[in-house]
Every structure is written in C-alpha cells, then in structure tokens.
Amino acid sequence: MITSKQNTKVKLVQSLQSSSRTRKSENKFVIEGIRLAEEAIASNWKTDFVLYTDEISQRGKSLLSKYENRGVLSTLVSTKLMRLMSDTETPQGLLVVLVWQSMPLPEPMDFIMVADRIRDPGNLGTIIRTADAAGVQAVITTPGTVDFLSPKVIRAGMGSHFHIPVLSKDYKQLESLSKSLNFYLASVNEGFPYTDNNFQLPTAIVIGNEAEGASQEIIHLADKKIQIPCLEKVNL
Amino acid sequence: MITSKQNTKVKLVQSLQSSSRTRKSENKFVIEGIRLAEEAIASNWKTDFVLYTDEISQRGKSLLSKYENRGVLSTLVSTKLMRLMSDTETPQGLLVVLVWQSMPLPEPMDFIMVADRIRDPGNLGTIIRTADAAGVQAVITTPGTVDFLSPKVIRAGMGSHFHIPVLSKDYKQLESLSKSLNFYLASVNEGFPYTDNNFQLPTAIVIGNEAEGASQEIIHLADKKIQIPCLEKVNL
Numbered sequence: 001m002i003t004s005k006q007n008t009k010v011k012l013v014q015s016l017q018s019s020s021r022t023r024k025s026e027n028k029f030v031i032e033g034i035r036l037a038e039e040a041i042a043s044n045w046k047t048d049f050v051l052y053t054d055e056i057s058q059r060g061k062s063l064l065s066k067y068e069n070r071g072v073l074s075t076l077v078s079t080k081l082m083r084l085m086s087d088t089e090t091p092q093g094l095l096v097v098l099v100w101q102s103m104p105l106p107e108p109m110d111f112i113m114v115a116d117r118i119r120d121p122g123n124l125g126t127i128i129r130t131a132d133a134a135g136v137q138a139v140i141t142t143p144g145t146v147d148f149l150s151p152k153v154i155r156a157g158m159g160s161h162f163h164i165p166v167l168s169k170d171y172k173q174l175e176s177l178s179k180s181l182n183f184y185l186a187s188v189n190e191g192f193p194y195t196d197n198n199f200q201l202p203t204a205i206v207i208g209n210e211a212e213g214a215s216q217e218i219i220h221l222a223d224k225k226i227q228i229p230c231l232e233k234v235n236l
Numbered sequence: 237m238i239t240s241k242q243n244t245k246v247k248l249v250q251s252l253q254s255s256s257r258t259r260k261s262e263n264k265f266v267i268e269g270i271r272l273a274e275e276a277i278a279s280n281w282k283t284d285f286v287l288y289t290d291e292i293s294q295r296g297k298s299l300l301s302k303y304e305n306r307g308v309l310s311t312l313v314s315t316k317l318m319r320l321m322s323d324t325e326t327p328q329g330l331l332v333v334l335v336w337q338s339m340p341l342p343e344p345m346d347f348i349m350v351a352d353r354i355r356d357p358g359n360l361g362t363i364i365r366t367a368d369a370a371g372v373q374a375v376i377t378t379p380g381t382v383d384f385l386s387p388k389v390i391r392a393g394m395g396s397h398f399h400i401p402v403l404s405k406d407y408k409q410l411e412s413l414s415k416s417l418n419f420y421l422a423s424v425n426e427g428f429p430y431t432d433n434n435f436q437l438p439t440a441i442v443i444g445n446e447a448e449g450a451s452q453e454i455i456h457l458a459d460k461k462i463q464i465p466c467l468e469k470v471n472l
C-alpha cells in the first residue's frame with residue numbers, strides 16, 4: 001500500500017489534477033469514481049494505472065478486476081492519500097490515470113459545436129455532455145476556453161469525453177473549417193429563435209463566453225446569429 | 237416510408253409512450269435520440285425495431301447502419317409522424333423500441349438505493365443517474381413511485397438505465413431485503429449529516445417522496461435517519 005506523499009504516482013496524479021501544463025506535457029489525465037472508470041473501460045480507453053483504497057465498494061471491486069484482467073496495474077493507497085489526490089469532497093476510492101487520445105473530426109461533418117472562451121469548467125462539461133446527448137458529432141474548444149481535461153470538466157462531462165471527439169483548435173484552423181461549415185452564433189439575447197431557424201447542414205453552433213459572448217475572431221466567421229433563450233432548458 | 241397514423245408500429249409507440257400499462261403488458265419501452273440509442277446498442281440491449289426520419293444527422297446515420305448490421309429492422313417515417321410519437325419538443329429523428337430485461341440484484345450487495353413514492357419523473361431519472369454516477373449497485377422503486385420506464389424518466393436517466401439494475405419491489409419484498417441490508421432514510425431536515433455518517437455496509441439509502449417523505453412501511457424498516465442537505469448539490 002502506498003502511504004507516502006513522495007511516491008511518484010501520487011505526485012504525478014496531484015500534478016495532473018492541478019496543472020493543465022502537466023496534462024499537456026504528459027498527455028495524460030485523471031478520472032475519478034466508478035462510473036467514469038466503467039465508461040473508460042467500456043470505450044477501451046488507453047489506461048496508465050489505477051489507484052484505489054480499501055474502502056472501495058463491491059461495484060468498484062468488480063471493476064478493479066476488469067482492469068487487472070486487461071493488464072492494467074492497480075495499486076492500493078491509503079484513504080488519506082486518496083483524499084489528498086482527489087478533486088472531490090467525497091472520493092469513491094477509485095482513481096484512474098488515462099492517456100489522452102485525440103479523436104479526429106468525423107467525416108463527413110454535418111453538426112458540430114464550438115465552445116468559445118468558456119471559462120467555467122462546469123459549463124464546458126455541461127456543453128460537452130449536452131452536445132453528446134443532442135447527437136452533435138464533435139466539440140471544438142477555442143483558445144481561452146478552459147482545458148477540457150481539467151477534473152471539473154471531466155466530472156461535469158459525465159463520460160461524454162469518451163463518446164464524442166473533443167478537440168482544441170486555434171482561430172486560424174477554425175477559419176479554414178468555416179469554409180465547409182455554416183457557423184451559427186448562439187446568443188441569449190438576439191438573433192432568430194433557434195427553433196425557427198432552418199439549419200443548413202453542415203452546421204457549427206458557437207457558444208460564446210458566459211459574460212462577454214463570442215470572440216471577435218469567431219463573430220467574424222459567423223454566418224448568422226441564432227437565439228437560444230436558455231440553454232439549460234433545451235429539451236433533450 | 238410510413239405516413240399513416242394507423243400503422244401498427246406507430247400505434248404501439250404512441251401507446252408505449254403514454255401508458256405504463258402497455259409498457260408492462262408488452263414488456264417494451266421507447267428511447268429517443270441518438271445518444272440513448274448509442275448507449276442501448278453499446279449495452280447489447282434487446283431491440284424490437286427502429287423508426288427514423290430523413291432529417292437524421294450523420295451521427296444518426298452511422299448508428300442506423302450499426303442497428304441494421306445487427307439485424308434490427310429500421311423503418312423510415314414522416315417527420316410529422318415522428319413529432320406525433322415523440323415525447324420531446326425537438327425530436328432528433330430517431331426512436332427505438334426496446335425490450336425490457338430486468339437485471340437481477342447484484343451479489344454480494346453492499347450499496348443500493350431505494351426510491352420511495354417518487355412522483356416526479358425528472359426526479360426519479362435524476363436519482364437513477366446520480367446513483368449510477370455515485371457507484372451505487374442498483375435502484376429499487378417502491379409502489380407509488382412513477383414507472384421508471386416512462387419517457388421522462390428514461391430521458392432524465394441519460395442512459396443509466398442501461399448501466400445499473402433498476403427494479404420495482406413491493407414492501408413485503410423490501411422487508412425481507414431489510415434483513416440483510418441496513419436501511420438509511422435520507423432526509424433533508426433531520427438526522428445525521430450524511431458526510432459524518434459512518435455507513436455500515438451493506439447499505440440501502442432510501443429517498444422518500446418529494447413532499448411527504450418516505451412511506452410508513454419504509455420508515456418502519458429504517459435503521460437510521462441521515463441528513464442530505466441538498467441532494468442536487470451532492471458532489472459527484
């Protein structure tokens with residue numbers, strides 16, 4: 001059982017949890033809890049290692065043996081260390097380090113979502129989850145959007161990171177994408193009500209910053225504004 | 237393409253969407269949208285048939301061919317008929333009739349949730365989804381709880397119906413279960429804060445009716461009350 005804060009795995013997890021730079025340089029990220037770990041294994045996601053405590057539930061135990069059957073190393077850690085590493089208040093006693101694999105944009109594309117300068121991790125996670133539920137093909141984040149692999153985004157995404165491609169692109173790349181996609185700017189206050197809009201495929205819906213809206217670069221690319229009165233109430 | 241309201245499949249779907257009795261007698265239920273249909277196929281769920289419109293997206297089309305590869309019959313219907321059958325305001329152009337297969341209670345049990353007399357479909361769906369996310373093994377509904385296969389429960393459950401066993405039990409069956417499980421009554425107002433409670437496994441957490449709390453039958457079985465100040469804010 002690992003009990004030392006100085007353990008290499010413990011230090012890696014702590015750094016992955018707190019630093020977007022470490023996630024990029026290591027190309028790894030952390031998921032917590034049984035549900036997400038089940039999703040990851042169901043998606044055959046590439047796994048680095050598993051850490052667990054002896055307080056793990058039966059459902060967690062059977063998941064652990066699935067990981068072990070696939071040759072993934074799992075190591076027992078003390079409850080105290082798990083609390084130190086966890087981003088949640090009530091850790092479920094299971095934490096997995098995964099290797100990030102960027103999925104390509106789907107071919108042909110007809111419906112994607114762009115998250116522009118979204119700062120709140122919970123909001124970005126909800127956008128990814130909603131996009132997934134609404135049948136969107138991919139989510140693209142722009143510069144200035146919070147890292148989509150940060151713990152709170154992963155948690156709010158509820159496993160959707162494993163279902164649809166999530167990619168970050170700069171404005172130059174988006175400009176070249178805009179040649180084959182109609183960009184619609186979602187706005188709370190102005191534009192056509194989205195239910196009345198006759199979407200012309202292929203479509204990219206842009207969700208702008210919570211306070212300031214979309215960036216000038218994106219507004220420049222947008223073909224049309226549509227109004228989504230309250231995104232939270234969109235009927236899935 | 238089906239265009240008639242009198243078509244047998246159309247009539248079956250409408251009845252399954254609106255009548256809990258039909259769902260029970262036919263042992264079938266309806267899911268809508270691409271995401272849920274993906275979950276169902278990923279879980280190898282037994283499928284009766286698929287209905288779709290020609291407005292379906294690329295992601296929907298590739299899903300359709302997966303269903304067809306498994307020998308499931310899919311039939312084109314008019315947009316107007318889809319709107320008639322759909323329980324949502326903005327149908328995604330895909331609807332699947334599934335055969336309900338009750339999963340058994342897990343062995344050994346250490347952590348289940350009981351939804352007692354929950355009337356609101358959205359609340360029950362959220363309980364099922366939260367239970368799944370929190371690593372709970374199964375959700376049991378009691379008499380007086382809304383049918384967990386109703387369209388709004390399925391939608392709010394966001395696919396968790398395919399991940400954890402959901403079963404309905406009467407109070408007699410719960411009484412016999414209570415011999416091997418510690419029943420904790422979740423309460424918003426009284427009892428120990430749940431974070432301070434030292435759960436003794438195996439545990440059943442009971443969530444009572446929104447307005448009136450749990451039923452007398454369950455209160456009678458409960459070993460202890462615990463306080464969950466605001467379920468919505470439980471940190472997953």
